[in-house]
Amino acid sequence: GAVVSQHPSRVICKSGTSVKIECRSLDFQATTMFWYRQFPKQSLMLMATSNEGSKATYEQGVEKDKFLINHASLTLSTLTVTSAHPEDSSFYICSAPTGLGSYEQYFGPGTRLTVT
Amino acid sequence: QKEVEQDPGPLSVPEGAIVSLNCTYSNSAFQYFMWYRQYSRKGPELLMYTYSSGNKEDGRFTAQVDKSSKYISLFIRDSQPSDSATYLCAMSEAAGNKLTFGGGTRVLVKP
Numbered sequence: 444g445a446v447v448s449q450h451p452s453r454v455i456c457k458s459g460t461s462v463k464i465e466c467r468s469l470d471f472q473a474t475t476m477f478w479y480r481q482f483p484k485q486s487l488m489l490m491a492t493s494n495e496g497s498k499a500t501y502e503q504g505v506e507k508d509k510f511l512i513n514h515a516s517l518t519l520s521t522l523t524v525t526s527a528h529p530e531d532s533s534f535y536i537c538s539a540p541t542g543l544g545s546y547e548q549y550f551g552p553g554t555r556l557t558v559t
Numbered sequence: 560q561k562e563v564e565q566d567p568g569p570l571s572v573p574e575g576a577i578v579s580l581n582c583t584y585s586n587s588a589f590q591y592f593m594w595y596r597q598y599s600r601k602g603p604e605l606l607m608y609t610y611s612s613g614n615k616e617d618g619r620f621t622a623q624v625d626k627s628s629k630y631i632s633l634f635i636r637d638s639q640p641s642d643s644a645t646y647l648c649a650m651s652e653a654a655g656n657k658l659t660f661g662g663g664t665r666v667l668v669k670p
Contacts, residue, residue: 444605477657486647486662487603536602540655546591546610548649548658550602 445471445541449551456527457559464522464554466493466537472517473539477548478510481534493520493537527558562586565648565661574670578635582648582661585629589650592624593658594633597645606646607633638668 446469456462466476474495479487491512492500499512509531511523524531536553540546565582572578580594591610595603607622609615615622623632631650635642645665649658 447602449602475655486660489657489659492657534600538603538658542655546593546651546654547605547608548593548655549605550595552602553600555600 445469445539445547445549447537447539447549447551449537449554451554452552453555453557455557455559458528459526461523461525462527462556464524464535464537464556466520466522466539466551468518468539471539471541473520473541474517476514476520476537476539478512478520478522479536479538481536481553483534487536490522495520524556527556529558532556532558560585561662562659563648563650563661566664567662569665569667571667571669572638574638574640574668576638576668578633578638578642578666578668580633580635580646580648580664580666582631582650583629584631584650584659586650586652586659587626587629588652589659591651591654591656592622592631593649594620594622595647595649596642597647597663599645603647640668640670642666643668 476493478490493514495514514520538550593608594606597603612626619636621634645663647663648661
């Protein structure tokens with residue numbers, strides 16, 4: 444299957460700082476990427492849809508000023524958690540469909556964020 | 560009521576048994592259906608994907624979709640301890656669109 448990478452895999456930061464998470468499609472181009480959040484023993488919750496060259500679309504209840512998304516190229520989307528607080532601690536995962544009209548979506552390995 | 564319902568389990572089976580998983584959904588606009596396997600602290604791994612109603616087989620995995628009943632299933636034959644994981648169903652209205660997930664079923668295959 445297609446490969447999606449994320450960096451970093453794990454990050455610990457202090458409350459009030461900002462953290463950037465990268466999501467890359469390694470062997471295909473992705474005009475769209477999705478960002479999810481997952482709490483322990485729960486399913487994935489969609490946060491936003493990242494669109495290459497345009498603004499991201501956020502799900503209801505997700506603060507766009509807190510979770511900044513930039514999709515600057517066809518292989519890279521970034522999620523920046525601004526002014527992080529302990530309640531932002533979670534597992535963040537990105538996914539991407541493999542092409543126009545494709546319904547296969549592949550996920551990155553996830554980034555575990557801990558805010559102290 | 561959630562858009563996609565999935566029994567959380569845990570579902571415990573002996574090695575070699577058939578694992579039967581299913582999801583029900585309420586949105587009749589869903590056309591694309593996927594099953595993912597997720598190990599603890601890892602990203603979901605795509606197992607099967609199907610379009611509309613019908614069956615699809617790939618190795619030990621069989622996926623079934625019954626759109627008239629809004630019901631999808633995944634069967635795992637000859638289960639192995641390495642199949643122990645959480646299985647997530649996911650679906651979307653259009654190709655490449657956002658996925659709506661079930662809550663996941665935790666499966667334990669005992670040697």
